Amino acid sequence: MFATFRLGMTWLHTWFGLVLGFVLMVVFFFGALSVFDREIDRWSVPASRFEPQPLPSFDRLLAPVFERIVPDAPDLAAARDRVTGPLPATLPVMDYSVYTTHRDPVLQLYTSFGLPNARDPGDHIHGHVTLDPRTGAELPAQARKLGSEFFYPLHYGLHLEWKELGYWIVGLAALGMLAALVSGVMIHRRLFRELFTFRPRASTQRSVLDLHNLTGVVALPFHFFFALTGLVIFAGIYFPAGTTVLRPLHDADERREAALTGLPLEPSGIAAPLAPVDAMVADAQRRWQARGMAGEVGFLFVNHVGDAAATVSVYRAGTDRVTLTGEGIHYRGSTGELLREDPPQGVVGGINDFLTGLHLQHFRHWPLRWLYFLGGLAGCACIATGFLFFARKRRERHAAQGAGGLRLVEALSVATVAGMGVATAALLVANRLLPQTLADRATVEESVFWLTWLATLGHASWRASPRQPLRPWIEQCAALAVLTLLAVALNAVTTGDALWRTLAAGDWAVGGVDLALLGFALVAALVARRLRRLERDRRASVAGALPKGFAGDAGRA
Amino acid sequence: MPDALLLTLALGASCAGQACLALSLESHWRQAGAPGRRPPAVRMRATGAGLLVVALMLCLAVNHPSIAALVWIMMNAVAATSVAATLAWRPAWLRAPGRLLADRRRAEGV
Amino acid sequence: MSSVRPDVSQVLARLAAGVVGGWAFTWGFVTLGIVALVAVGMSYHDAELLVYLLAFLLYLALLCWAFAVRSLARLWLTIGGGAALMSGAAWLAAGAMA
Numbered sequence: 001m002f003a004t005f006r007l008g009m010t011w012l013h014t015w016f017g018l019v020l021g022f023v024l025m026v027v028f029f030f031g032a033l034s035v036f037d038r039e040i041d042r043w044s045v046p047a048s049r050f051e052p053q054p055l056p057s058f059d060r061l062l063a064p065v066f067e068r069i070v071p072d073a074p075d076l077a078a079a080r081d082r083v084t085g086p087l088p089a090t091l092p093v094m095d096y097s098v099y100t101t102h103r104d105p106v107l108q109l110y111t112s113f114g115l116p117n118a119r120d121p122g123d124h125i126h127g128h129v130t131l132d133p134r135t136g137a138e139l140p141a142q143a144r145k146l147g148s149e150f151f152y153p154l155h156y157g158l159h160l161e162w163k164e165l166g167y168w169i170v171g172l173a174a175l176g177m178l179a180a181l182v183s184g185v186m187i188h189r190r191l192f193r194e195l196f197t198f199r200p201r202a203s204t205q206r207s208v209l210d211l212h213n214l215t216g217v218v219a220l221p222f223h224f225f226f227a228l229t230g231l232v233i234f235a236g237i238y239f240p241a242g243t244t245v246l247r248p249l250h251d252a253d254e255r256r257e258a259a260l261t262g263l264p265l266e267p268s269g270i271a272a273p274l275a276p277v278d279a280m281v282a283d284a285q286r287r288w289q290a291r292g293m294a295g296e297v298g299f300l301f302v303n304h305v306g307d308a309a310a311t312v313s314v315y316r317a318g319t320d321r322v323t324l325t326g327e328g329i330h331y332r333g334s335t336g337e338l339l340r341e342d343p344p345q346g347v348v349g350g351i352n353d354f355l356t357g358l359h360l361q362h363f364r365h366w367p368l369r370w371l372y373f374l375g376g377l378a379g380c381a382c383i384a385t386g387f388l389f390f391a392r393k394r395r396e397r398h399a400a401q402g403a404g405g406l407r408l409v410e411a412l413s414v415a416t417v418a419g420m421g422v423a424t425a426a427l428l429v430a431n432r433l434l435p436q437t438l439a440d441r442a443t444v445e446e447s448v449f450w451l452t453w454l455a456t457l458g459h460a461s462w463r464a465s466p467r468q469p470l471r472p473w474i475e476q477c478a479a480l481a482v483l484t485l486l487a488v489a490l491n492a493v494t495t496g497d498a499l500w501r502t503l504a505a506g507d508w509a510v511g512g513v514d515l516a517l518l519g520f521a522l523v524a525a526l527v528a529r530r531l532r533r534l535e536r537d538r539r540a541s542v543a544g545a546l547p548k549g550f551a552g553d554a555g556r557a
Numbered sequence: 558m559p560d561a562l563l564l565t566l567a568l569g570a571s572c573a574g575q576a577c578l579a580l581s582l583e584s585h586w587r588q589a590g591a592p593g594r595r596p597p598a599v600r601m602r603a604t605g606a607g608l609l610v611v612a613l614m615l616c617l618a619v620n621h622p623s624i625a626a627l628v629w630i631m632m633n634a635v636a637a638t639s640v641a642a643t644l645a646w647r648p649a650w651l652r653a654p655g656r657l658l659a660d661r662r663r664a665e666g667v
Numbered sequence: 668m669s670s671v672r673p674d675v676s677q678v679l680a681r682l683a684a685g686v687v688g689g690w691a692f693t694w695g696f697v698t699l700g701i702v703a704l705v706a707v708g709m710s711y712h713d714a715e716l717l718v719y720l721l722a723f724l725l726y727l728a729l730l731c732w733a734f735a736v737r738s739l740a741r742l743w744l745t746i747g748g749g750a751a752l753m754s755g756a757a758w759l760a761a762g763a764m765a
Contacts, residue, residue, distance in 0.1 A: 002734075008734045009731075012734045175723070175730065179727060179730050182727065182731055183731065193582060193584075195579075196575075196578075196582070196585060196637065196640055196644055198641040198642065198644065199645065200645050200646070201645075214641055215638075218633075218634040218637040218641075219631075219634045221630055222630070222634065231723045232719055232720060232723065235719035235722065236719075239693065239694055239697045241697050241698050241715070245757065245761055246711075246757075248761065249701070249702070249705060249711055249761055249764060250711055252711075253711030253712060257712075320624075321623050322623035322624055348709075348713040348716050351720065352716040352720065354623060355720070357623075363624055365624055365628070367628065368631065371634075371635065374631075374634075375634065378638075
C-alpha cells in the first residue's frame with residue numbers, strides 16, 4: 001500500500017493524529033486542568049475556601065453523618081432496571097468510606113448500599129456527601145465542584161456514560177496517541193539535530209511545524225507515559241478478563257487472599273456495633289510513626305457496617321513519593337484489635353503503583369505539579385499546531401477546489417482548540433453569576449458549557465471564509481481573553497476574594513487559579529494579535545502590494 | 558539549603574546543560590555567533606551531559622528518588638524549550654558560553 | 668507526503684486489523700498470559716497487573732505493524748490466528764484450572 005515504511009508511518013501519524021486529535025485535545029486540556037482540580041473546586045465553591053484539614057473525629061463528627069446518608073437519586077433510579085423485584089424503602093448499608101488529601105479542605109463521605117434481588121449479586125449503588133470537617137456541616141448538593149466533579153470526569157470519560165462509551169473513545173484516542181508519537185519519531189529523521197530548532201520568523205508553515213516538533217519532542221516521555229499509564233489504569237474496562245473468562249480464577253484468588261489477610265469477604269449476618277474508630281486511627285498513626293512514615297489519614301474504609309465481620313481499614317495520605325502507597329492497617333470493627341498491617345508491595349505491584357501514582361499525582365510537590373500542568377498544555381500545543389499545519393497544507397492544495405471536507409476540519413479545529421477554551425471560560429462566568437439558590441444549578445452550569453461549545457462550532461463554520469481563514473480563530477481567541485478576564489473580575493466582585501486579597505492572605509489555591517486565568521487571557525490576546533497580523537500580511541501579499549512570500553517568509557527559512 | 562533554592566539551581570544547571578547540547582550542533586553554534594565555524598562538539602556534549610547530571614543530583618537532594626526523577630525529566634523539557642526560545646529570539650545570549658568553551662586554536666585559525 | 672492516495676478498502680482493512688484485530692489479539696495475550704503466570708505460581712492479582720502493563724505495548728506494536736506490513740494476508744493471518752489460538756488456549760486452560 002505504501003511505497004516505503006516511512007510513507008506508511010507518515011500516513012498513520014497524519015490521520016490518527018487528525019481524527020483522534022480532537023478527542024486528545026479535550027483529554028489533554030481537561031487533564032491539564034485536572035492537575036489543579038481541587039484548587040478549581042475551591043474557586044467554584046466559595047464555601048469551601050479554607051485550609052485543608054486533617055481527618056476529624058470519626059466517632060463524634062463523621063459517624064452521625066454516615067448514618068444519615070441516602071443513595072444518590074440518579075443511581076437509585078438507574079438501579080431499578082437492574083433488580084428483579086421492588087426495591088425496599090431503605091437499602092442495606094454495605095460500607096463507609098471517607099477520603100481526604102493535603103489539597104482538600106473538605107471531606108468526601110461515601111456509603112455503598114446493597115441491592116436486594118439484583119441480577120448481579122455484587123451490584124451496589126452509592127450515596128455521598130461533602131462535609132466541612134471543622135463543623136460537620138454539609139455543603140449544599142448544588143455546589144458543583146467544577147474541578148474534581150466536572151473537568152476531571154470529562155478528561156477520562158467525556159461525560160459519556162452510556163455503556164462506558166466515553167472510556168472506550170478516550171482509550172482509543174490514547175492508543176492512537178501512542179501510535180502518533182511512535183510514528184512521529186520514525187518520520188522525523190533529524191530528531192536530535194532539530195530538537196532546539198524553532199524559527200518563529202520563518203514562513204508560517206515552517207514555524208508551525210517547528211513548534212509542533214518542539215512541543216512533541218521535549219515532552220515526549222511525558223506524553224508517552226501519560227497515555228500508557230492512562231490505559232493501564234482503565235485496563236480492566238478494556239480487557240475485562242477477571243469478570244468474564246477468568247472469573248473463577250479471580251474469585252478463587254480473592255477467597256485465598258481473604259483467608260490470608262483475615263479480612264472477610266462477606267458479612268456474617270450477626271449484628272454488632274462498631275468499636276471506637278478514633279482509637280484505631282490513633283493506633284495506626286502510631287504504627288506509621290514507628291516505621292518512620294508518620295503521616296495523616298488519607299482514606300478510611302469501614303466494611304460490613306453493623307456486622308460482626310466488620311473491618312476498619314486506615315490508609316496513609318501518600319504525599320512524599322510518586323508511588324500510590326497506602327500503608328494500610330486493618331482492624332476488627334467490633335473490637336478494635338489489629339488484624340493486619342499491609343506489607344510492602346511486591347515488584348509487580350510496586351511497578352504498577354508507581355505508574356498509576358505517576359498519573360494520578362497524589363504527591364505533595366508544587367513545582368512538579370506545575371510542570372505537569374505545562375506538560376499537558378504542551379500536548380495541547382502539539383495537537384493544535386498539528387491541526388494548523390494539516391489545514392494549511394490542504395488549503396494550499398485545494399485552493400482552487402474549495403473542498404467542503406477541509407472546511408469541516410477547520411471549523412472543528414477552531415471549535416476544539418479555541419472554542420473549548422471559550423466554553424470553559426463561559427462555565428466559570430456562569431458559576432459566578434448563577435444564583436446559589438437556583439435549583440439544578442449544577443445542570444444549568446453544565447448546559448452553559450456544552451451550549452457555548454456548540455455555539456463556537458457554529459460560529460467557526462459561519463465566520464470561516466477562503467479569503468480570511470484565520471478570522472474564526474482570531475475572534476474566538478479574543479472572546480476567550482475577554483471571558484477569562486470577566487471570570488477573574490466576577491470572582492473578586494461576587495466573593496470579595498480579589499487577587500491581591502488572596503495572594504496577600506497566602507491563599508494560593510484561589511489566587512493561583514485567578515493568576516492562571518490571567519495567564520490564559522494574556523496568551524489568548526497575544527495569539528489573537530499575532531494571527532491578525534498574519535492575516536493582514538497575507539491579504540496584503542495576495543493583493544499584490546508586497547512581493548509574494550515577503551510577509552513573514554523573509555529571514556531564516 | 559532550602560528546597561526552593563536547590564531546585565532553582567537544578568533548573569539553572571539543566572538550562573546550561575541543554576544550551577551546551579544545543580551549541581554542540583553546528584547550526585546553533587553559528588546562530589549564536591560563537592567563534593569559529595565548527596563547534597567543539599565532543600567537549601560541548603560532555604559538558605552538557607555533565608551539567609544535566611548535576612541537575613539530577615540537585616533534584617535527588619531535595620526529594621525521594623521517584624519524585625526527583627520526574628522533576629528532573631520535566632525540568633529538562635522546560636529547559637530545552639527555553640533554550641529553543643533563546644535561540645529563536647535572543648541567540649546572542651548564548652555567544653558567551655560558546656566563546657567560553659570554544660576551541661581557541663581553531664577559533665583563531667579560522 | 669506521497670501524492671498517491673492509498674485506496675480506501677486497503678485503509679479500512681488495515682484499520683480493522685490494527686484496531687479490532689489488535690484488540691482481539693491482545694485479549695488473547697491477556698487471558699493466556701494471566702493463566703500461564705498463575706499456573707507457575709504468581710498470584711492472580713500480580714499476574715493481571717504484569718500482563719496489563721505489557722498488553723498496551725503489544726497493542727501499539729500491532730497497530731503500527733498493521734500499517735507497515737506489506738502483505739494484508741500475512742497481517743490477517745497473524746492477528747486473526749493469534750487471537751483465536753491464544754483466546755482458545757486460555758479458555759481451555761482456565762476451565763481446567765478452575
